[in-house]
Amino acid sequence: MITKPKGTYDIYGEEAKKWKYIDKVIDEVMDKYNYNFIRTPIFESTELFHRGVGETTDIVSKETYDFTDRGNRNMTLRPEGTAGVVRSYIENKMYGEAIQPIKVYYNGTMYRYERPQSGRDRELTQFGVEVLGSDDPIVDAEVISLAVNIFKMLGLKGIKVNINTLGDRESRDKYRETLVEYFKPHINELCEDCKKRLEKNPLRILDCKVDKDLDVMKKAPKTIDYLNKESLERFNQVKMYLDTLEIEYEVNTNIVRGLDYYNHTVFEIEAKIEGFGSNNVLAAGGRYNGLVSNLGGPATCGVGFACGIGRLILALDKEEIILPISNKIDAFIMYVNDEEKKEAIKLCQELRMNGFKVDTEYTNRSLKGQFKQADRLNSKLFIILNSEDLKNNQVKIKNNATKTEEIIDLNYLIYYLDEQLSDFEYDFEEEHDYCLEGNCHCHDEEE
RNA sequence: GCGGCAUUGGUGAAGUGGUUAACACGCUGGUUUGUGGCACCAGUAUGCAAGGGUUCGAUUCCCUUAUGCCGCCCCA
Numbered sequence: 107m108i109t110k111p112k113g114t115y116d117i118y119g120e121e122a123k124k125w126k127y128i129d130k131v132i133d134e135v136m137d138k139y140n141y142n143f144i145r146t147p148i149f150e151s152t153e154l155f156h157r158g159v160g161e162t163t164d165i166v167s168k169e170t171y172d173f174t175d176r177g178n179r180n181m182t183l184r185p186e187g188t189a190g191v192v193r194s195y196i197e198n199k200m201y202g203e204a205i206q207p208i209k210v211y212y213n214g215t216m217y218r219y220e221r222p223q224s225g226r227d228r229e230l231t232q233f234g235v236e237v238l239g240s241d242d243p244i245v246d247a248e249v250i251s252l253a254v255n256i257f258k259m260l261g262l263k264g265i266k267v268n269i270n271t272l273g274d275r276e277s278r279d280k281y282r283e284t285l286v287e288y289f290k291p292h293i294n295e296l297c298e299d300c301k302k303r304l305e306k307n308p309l310r311i312l313d314c315k316v317d318k319d320l321d322v323m324k325k326a327p328k329t330i331d332y333l334n335k336e337s338l339e340r341f342n343q344v345k346m347y348l349d350t351l352e353i354e355y356e357v358n359t360n361i362v363r364g365l366d367y368y369n370h371t372v373f374e375i376e377a378k379i380e381g382f383g384s385n386n387v388l389a390a391g392g393r394y395n396g397l398v399s400n401l402g403g404p405a406t407c408g409v410g411f412a413c414g415i416g417r418l419i420l421a422l423d424k425e426e427i428i429l430p431i432s433n434k435i436d437a438f439i440m441y442v443n444d445e446e447k448k449e450a451i452k453l454c455q456e457l458r459m460n461g462f463k464v465d466t467e468y469t470n471r472s473l474k475g476q477f478k479q480a481d482r483l484n485s486k487l488f489i490i491l492n493s494e495d496l497k498n499n500q501v502k503i504k505n506n507a508t509k510t511e512e513i514i515d516l517n518y519l520i521y522y523l524d525e526q527l528s529d530f531e532y533d534f535e536e537e538h539d540y541c542l543e544g545n546c547h548c549h550d551e552e553e
Numbered sequence: 554g555c556g557g558c559a560u561u562g563g564u565g566a567a568g569u570g571g572u573u574a575a576c577a578c579g580c581u582g583g584u585u586u587g588u589g590g591c592a593c594c595a596g597u598a599u600g601c602a603a604g605g606g607u608u609c610g611a612u613u614c615c616c617u618u619a620u621g622c623c624g625c626c627c628c629a
Binding site: 110218221226230302363375384388412414440472473479482502504 | 554555580581582585587588589590602619620621622623624625626627628629
């Protein structure tokens with residue numbers, strides 16, 4: 107048997123419905139915020155990620171899917187979304203468009219060569235946003251609130267927003283130096299991993315799980331103390347706007363993002379759910395004011411976030427949130443002989459073209475089997491074809507809710523179905539009792 | 554890249570160094586000469602991840618590989 111590659115997933119059936127629903131919510135919320143969809147290639151020149159994401163980050167140095175194409179070009183399957191969007195921004199000269207800033211969102215697969223575990227696959231799906239061309243803290247706040255609101259819209263409750271600031275380039279570099287100087291004398295107190303981090307990525311030491319209780323850690327200099335006046339002011343404004351939007355957050359000075367391009371605001375949204383795995387960061391992002399120029403574009407500010415949909419679904423499942431996904435069909439058409447079968451396929455087409463969700467029998471089951479099938483499909487109505495009735499241009503219809511059965515003239519069928527199915531409207535409401543908390547998307551219009 | 558634990562039918566799984574690998578769900582058929590969801594009956598894995606080894610004999614013991622899960626590194 108040929109199996110799927112390690113760390114990849116087939117998504118189908120009920121699971122696929124969840125993904126489609128989440129995609130729909132994302133599309134709708136993005137539309138309200140007036141972010142436009144952007145689709146960039148799944149593979150790009152290897153150089154893009156090296157220059158964009160950072161040479162030294164593990165994600166680029168050892169976790170990318172690299173290959174050379176038949177023309178000997180070095181290519182890489184994208185490990186994240188921002189670099190491609192920024193490349194596109196530059197290449198398509200979006201900085202010259204009339205409407206600024208550029209607000210875009212993406213939703214697609216990313217690839218990282220990692221050891222899979224819960225909440226971590228080699229092929230992962232992320233959606234995210236990028237806003238290019240505004241340095242205003244109001245955008246930082248909007249982007250964070252956008253992520254939070256999508257989670258709320260889906261009904262997710264156990265989330266926590268952590269924010270921090272790395273300051274501008276100057277502040278960040280100064281802080282980095284200070285931190286290295288601070289830890290150097292204490293190097294022997296640190297764990298093996300942190301010893302390596304001191305060289306490679308000193309900011310990450312602050313996030314260490316092993317050493318987090320050490321005295322050295324607690325007394326370590328904080329990013330906030332090394333901000334210049336302007337950076338501090340920026341950060342305060344971001345917080346002020348978040349307060350205005352009533353987004354709850356916590357300042358966590360240990361948050362540093364792994365990718366090199368971040369400066370100023372960085373944030374993480376984590377799932378605070380009992381028993382959730384160690385990969386509990388659902389979304390993360392921040393500001394990257396140097397990235398566009400790094401990649402050869404004009405000096406342009408940017409801010410964005412990315413969210414792993416796989417993890418998001420794990421979180422929704424963990425909270426036992428049932429998404430409002432319809433598992434019903436309007437009608438199931440049954441038949442026994444060939445004459446009826448022909449009428450069945452014809453009727454299917456006609457009803458489908460009139461907007462009904464209709465299915466029929468495909469495996470020559472007995473009528474009893476067809477009833478079982480119809481019931482399994484949660485069909486609201488059963489249409490039973492019978493040669494005798496068909497001679498009179500009639501069909502038998504059984505309402506699966508009321509169990510009543512009527513013989514209907516084919517000329518009035520559409521009207522009859524409309525009428526019968528309207529009774530199920532109440533049913534739809536009942537089905538959604540679980541989301542009356544006000545977070546469910548299907549009640550938005552009422553509010 | 555490192556460590557620990559797993560892998561039995563369509564599904565959830567029990568189990569043993571030795572004749573027919575439990576049980577349940579599902580599915581198909583029947584009881585009902587065209588009416589399901591209940592009930593009863595029958596059928597439904599020549600095979601226990603793959604390859605190799607130990608053995609008279611392995612699904613059961615050992616090794617290798619693959620995949621999955623949990624944690625670390627890293628990261629959304």
